[in-house]
Amino acid sequence: MPASQQTDVIEKILHSLSRFFGEGRITPQDFRRAIDLYTSLPFRIQIQVWARLICLQPILKAIEEYIPVTSDRWIDLGCGHGLVSLLVASRRKGTILGVEASPSRFAIAQRAAHGLQDVTFQHGNIAEMSIPPSTTILLIDVLYLFPDDIQQRILINCARALTHNGILLIKDNTTVPRWKYGYTNCEEKLKLLFRAYDTETIKSPNYRTPDSWRHLITQANLQIHAELFIKSPAPYPGIIYVCQNSSHVTL
Numbered sequence: 001m002p003a004s005q006q007t008d009v010i011e012k013i014l015h016s017l018s019r020f021f022g023e024g025r026i027t028p029q030d031f032r033r034a035i036d037l038y039t040s041l042p043f044r045i046q047i048q049v050w051a052r053l054i055c056l057q058p059i060l061k062a063i064e065e066y067i068p069v070t071s072d073r074w075i076d077l078g079c080g081h082g083l084v085s086l087l088v089a090s091r092r093k094g095t096i097l098g099v100e101a102s103p104s105r106f107a108i109a110q111r112a113a114h115g116l117q118d119v120t121f122q123h124g125n126i127a128e129m130s131i132p133p134s135t136t137i138l139l140i141d142v143l144y145l146f147p148d149d150i151q152q153r154i155l156i157n158c159a160r161a162l163t164h165n166g167i168l169l170i171k172d173n174t175t176v177p178r179w180k181y182g183y184t185n186c187e188e189k190l191k192l193l194f195r196a197y198d199t200e201t202i203k204s205p206n207y208r209t210p211d212s213w214r215h216l217i218t219q220a221n222l223q224i225h226a227e228l229f230i231k232s233p234a235p236y237p238g239i240i241y242v243c244q245n246s247s248h249v250t251l
């Protein structure tokens, strides 16, 4: 089968599978574009990217619904292979900076973004860096990798970096329903045990109850505009928070 037909098939399969992880508006064409950006990478990496791609529908949906089209300075903290940054870049105007601590993931993101003007990746530690002023900050499946005090520090730094109407969008996991939490906690513990992220992290995921997430966020001078529980049959208890700096709330 020619390569382009193979990609057609992969694109359709991945798009169908993605519905299992929640509703969203990532189209087959978006899948195609994302798949194409990583085709020069080893097959092992492409599979990791595909596995991530099928989980992103509800996250991109929240971004479409809650981030104003006027947002023009984005930062994606702990951007991994750069997939979310690249999907955002293909749909929105403005610049996007992805920051990643793992040297291998950073290198993959950079390679995937080769030739794209508005997307930049930076190798760095989000717990230590000074976050530049941003209209949108993304923390997608990252905070759980840090102990309490560092989670708090990152959120305080995000609150400070948000511009007047800026929005911080956090996606993480929570502890309900219990069976999803049990599954996700085990899966992630194994990943951390085997150093799946190729960077220093805690040994056990720091997921929180909804009350505890709310408390952490509001303690960082952030106001929660929306709390969204991701509804899907997949065994991941995803939760999304849309936040603004409490000192300049306008939503």
Ligand SMILES: C[S@@+](CC[C@H](N)C(=O)[O-])C[C@H]1O[C@@H](n2cnc3c(N)ncnc32)[C@H](O)[C@@H]1O
Residues within 6 Å of the ligand: 052, 077, 078, 079, 080, 081, 082, 083, 084, 099, 100, 101, 102, 105, 124, 125, 126, 127, 139, 140, 141, 142, 145, 197, 198, 199, 200, 201
């Ligand atoms: C579960 S992955 C999520 C990646 C990406 N946000 C996504 O949604 O596809 C968590 C990422 O955070 C990165 N990370 C962990 N600690 C970090 C740190 N201190 N600074 C920057 N990135 C970090 C990991 O290397 C990993 O790529």
